[in-house]
Amino acid sequence: METRVDTLEAVIQTLLTSRIKYERQFKKLNAETEIRLKKLVEKQEAIDNEIKNLHNELDNVRIRTSRRLTKRLRNQTEIKWQDLSPRIRKVENAVNKIAKELELSDLISVKAEPMKYAHDEIDKKIITLLLQKKVMTSTQIAQEIQSDRHTVGKRLLRIYKESNNAGEKWLEFNPAQKNGHYRAWWVLS
Secondary structure (H helix, E strand, O other): OHHHHHHHHHHHHHHHHHHHHHHHHHHHHHHHHHHHHHHHHHHHHHHHHHHHHHHHHHHHHHHHHHHHHHHHHHHHHHHHHHHHHHHHHHHHHHHHHHHHHHOOHHHHOOOOOHHHHOOOHHHHHHHHHHHHHOEEEHHHHHHHHOOOHHHHHHHHHHHHHHHHHOOOOOEEEEEEEEOOEEEEEEEOO
């Protein structure tokens, strides 16, 4: 029995030693793994910082390039405009001189085409009446074409604005009394 106990004690002793040995190896491996993991994390952080720096540098390059291009374009357009300005003035002066010499100022001025501002039949009727009579109020036009005074007024205002925006001043509204007409639309000759 003693030998058996001694054998068991020897086995237990070997198991404990091997356990301690394995625990030491495990702790050593665990410590090495933690060190490697820390190094990998540090490397990853360094790579991330490098990527951020590269992104910032790229953004700075884009901004500088954009500023340079904008500046160059501004300079080029200013130079082109400066080159063209005297030429344009020379052409304008030459055209004005020729027009004065030949008395073609009437031919150079653009004549208005009132009918191009008519969008439908009512507009055509309004414009035709005004061209025939030269001066009418909104109420008179409405009675002639059998329509509402407000509709006629709105259409005349639209036609007036469109023609003025196009640079053709052939129609005018005068809210004051003029030649016996009060708040009337006038066709300019």
